[in-house]
Amino acid sequence: MHRLPRLAFGIVQYRVGAGPSPEAAETGKILRVDIATAGDRWPDFTRSALAAGMASYLSAPLVVDAAHTGSLNLYGHHTHGYRDVEGALLELFVTAVEAALRSTAHYLAARHEAAQLNTALVSRTVIDQAKGIIMGARGISADEAFQRLVAQSQRENIKLRVCAERLVSAVLQAHP
Template identity: 50%
Template sequence: MAGPAEGRADEVIQRLDDVTAALTGLSDVLDQEEDLSVVMDRVCRQVVGAIPGADLASVTVLRDGTPESLAWTDQQTLAVDHAQYGAGEGPCLEAAESRQVQRVAVAEAVDRWPAFAEAAAGLGIHSYLSAPLFIDDEYHGSLNLYSTQKHGFQELDAALLELYTTAIEAALRNARRHLRARRQVTQLREALTSRAVIDQAKGIVMAVHRISAEQAFTMLVERSQRENRKLRDLAQHFVDETTRPAD
């Protein structure tokens, strides 16, 4: 029969395995999904399954100092978040501002955040665990867990949540950098294509009217303004019409 120490070790290993599995699943989502709110919704649902005692989860972000919920598991979760925002106090705000994990039971919450604690108790929430979540200057805040139990979270839960958030921060930063780079490449490709088409149209105008490149470009710009069409679209249409084989 396993002793207490062995049982505790098995529990820690199992909990680590759960967190690792959640992170693996999140990596698969990041490969397929670009919408951050959708990714964060998956984060909330994963972390409730990975951290025992967590009944609800949400992600809070601060925009110009104003908190808002980016994702949540259900409407009760959103109500708890809004209770914090309305009171101007609570674990998610403390975690976001202090960059420190907040693990608080109901008795301590009454002393630290009386207005929020009263509202949360009315919603059936008695334990709180929030970890700071910093992706970039646009997205930073906290990942929040709520429990209906009065002592719903242990030190191990706090350590696992911190491990989880640290890992997803890195993954999300990389994903957002990759997305920005991909968008920049797409924009550059479109710009180069537009330039090539405009140069073709300009060359045709120069040849037909025997005018300079600057004059040809001016003619195209003026026509695009008259017809209220993008210069690239006008140039493409002009090239297509000019180079179309005769019937």
């Protein structure tokens, strides 16, 4: 019997949109599957799983958030390879994995937000410096200086921060 690479048969169900993995992810329920009896339900998946030498399948939904869902899957070489107890253990494991993934997602989001806030603080500082330079050079108000800086940024089609950095850098170079 020709055997598919172990992971290739699992991909078939995503390509055709039918199999225990997509169904577990969609329904939120653990699926225990005897592959020999799943042919009517998922013919493409069943053919590829049997060709890969698989006889049983256990799939648990894995939900991090609304945008990140999937399933965690176990494959067995024996018919009836998974009992209720393995389903319960997999559910406990998936709960821990989901918690870890959510924590990681929250950490990465917080880290990204902190980086954005830091960039905003740095940008604000250089923009305020550029405004001060314009105010001193032109004898105008802070609002007028800011409007001139915005206009220059738009004329050059560059970010306001970049425009401010260039002005501050030019003044520093002219007056070391």
